[in-house]
Amino acid sequence: SRQMAAFIRAGLPILDAVHTIGEESENSSIRRIMTDIEDGLRSGERFSDCLDRHAKIFPDFYRGIVRSAELTGELDTVLARLALYIERDLEARRKIKSATIYPTAVALMSIVTIVVLAAYVLPKFKVFFESLNAKLPLPTRMLLAVTDFLSQWWWALLVGLGVVILAIVAALQSEGGRFAKDRFLLAVPVLGQTIQYALVERFCRVLASMVSAGVALPEALRVASDSLRNRVYTRGLAGVNEAMLEGEGIAAPLAKTGLFPPTASQMLRVGEETGTLDGQLEVTAQYYETELDYKLKKLTALFEPAIIVVMGLLVGFVAVALVSAMYGIFNQVKV
Numbered sequence: 128s129r130q131m132a133a134f135i136r137a138g139l140p141i142l143d144a145v146h147t148i149g150e151e152s153e154n155s156s157i158r159r160i161m162t163d164i165e166d167g168l169r170s171g172e173r174f175s176d177c178l179d180r181h182a183k184i185f186p187d188f189y190r191g192i193v194r195s196a197e198l199t200g201e202l203d204t205v206l207a208r209l210a211l212y213i214e215r216d217l218e219a220r221r222k223i224k225s226a227t228i229y230p231t232a233v234a235l236m237s238i239v240t241i242v243v244l245a246a247y248v249l250p251k252f253k254v255f256f257e258s259l260n261a262k263l264p265l266p267t268r269m270l271l272a273v274t275d276f277l278s279q280w281w282w283a284l285l286v287g288l289g290v291v292i293l294a295i296v297a298a299l300q301s302e303g304g305r306f307a308k309d310r311f312l313l314a315v316p317v318l319g320q321t322i323q324y325a326l327v328e329r330f331c332r333v334l335a336s337m338v339s340a341g342v343a344l345p346e347a348l349r350v351a352s353d354s355l356r357n358r359v360y361t362r363g364l365a366g367v368n369e370a371m372l373e374g375e376g377i378a379a380p381l382a383k384t385g386l387f388p389p390t391a392s393q394m395l396r397v398g399e400e401t402g403t404l405d406g407q408l409e410v411t412a413q414y415y416e417t418e419l420d421y422k423l424k425k426l427t428a429l430f431e432p433a434i435i436v437v438m439g440l441l442v443g444f445v446a447v448a449l450v451s452a453m454y455g456i457f458n459q460v461k462v
Contacts, residue, residue: 128213132206141202142168160184173197188333188350195340205340212332215416219325222423230434237438244445245274249452264451266444306358313359317429321422326355327391328415330364335408345372360386377404391415 134144145168149161160181167177175194178185185193189209196205253263253271263271277284298304313319333354337347345368352364363384370380378396381387387395391411398407 128206128210132203132210135203135206141174174202186354188337188354191342191346191350192337192340195337195342199341201340205336208336208339212336215332216329219328219416219419222420227430230431233431234434234438237442241441241445244449245270248449249274264448264454266448267452270445270448302358306362309358309360313357317422317426321419321426322357323386323388324415324419324422326357326360327387328412328419330355330360331391331408331412331415335405335412338405338408344377348377 130148131141131144134147135141139147142165145161145165149158149165152158152161163180164174164177167180168174173194175190175197178190178193182190192205192209193202196202249267249271253267299308312322330351334347334351337350338344342350348364348368348371352361352368355361355364363386364381367377367380367384370383371377376399378392378399381395382389382392394407394411394414395404398404398410401407
């Protein structure tokens with residue numbers, strides 16, 4: 128998108144721009160797509176029509192904005208704006224992924240430590256105590272009972288886990304199951320509000336880009352709603368489009384859904400009343416982008432200590448079981 132914007136702004140014909148990008152790309156898939164788009168342009172198709180054949184690569188909102196930009200002659204400006212939006216979207220995803228890396232690494236290392244100690248170290252204490260006809264300390268007996276249970280019934284646990292996973296996967300294949308999952312995630316404390324802010328930011332950003340490109344508001348609203356990929360929001364926003372067509376505007380129906388924070392509804396109402404909806408949508412998106420950063424930091428600040436505390440307790444219990452066994456051996460030798 129950024130390269131296309133730069134080439135078109137520099138006066139390069141769109142056919143040459145597509146050819147250059149495909150020729151310089153090191154990715155075979157991109158080269159194949161650019162070649163197909165180039166062939167379509169040579170046969171007289173519009174750029175947006177060529178993109179329609181690659182719907183998995185170019186989302187609905189992207190193709191809709193490009194289609195409107197072709198009619199207004201602002202393709203370079205719109206492509207530059209799309210590049211900026213995609214960059215922001217990717218940055219938000221990177222922040223979410225990076226926030227989970229450290230806690231996940233801590234959890235994995237703790238689990239490996241627990242498994243090694245429980246599976247290989249503790250059984251040796253058990254054999255040694257039995258040879259001395261001594262009784263193991265309570266923490267050690269508790270841990271050994273757990274390991275014995277897992278060693279005997281691991282197959283049943285795996286079967287049960289497999290059944291649960293298959294049931295969850297089957298439920299998520301249905302519309303009702305996916306809706307229930309999305310509603311549950313939105314109801315989780317802290318996480319739910321973080322997801323809400325991410326969806327509001329994406330909705331406003333996509334809608335602002337489409338309205339600025341000249342896309343009709345009903346079509347822009349439909350595409351922006353579909354881009355969220357959240358069933359709760361998709362269902363709620365379906366009624367907004369109908370209310371808007373009946374003359375109720377967009378701000379009031381959005382507020383009635385209860386899916387948008389009061390601040391977002393108020394900002395959009397101001398934009399609607401002053402005739403600067405596209406600009407106000409962009410301002411709202413920037414505001415919730417900042418708020419999303421704060422929510423992600425808060426989520427990380429809660430998530431990391433929780434994982435560390437839980438793993439610390441588990442590792443600590445295993446350590447206590449080992450130390451208790453060692454003291455038991457020491458006392459037995461003294462006796």
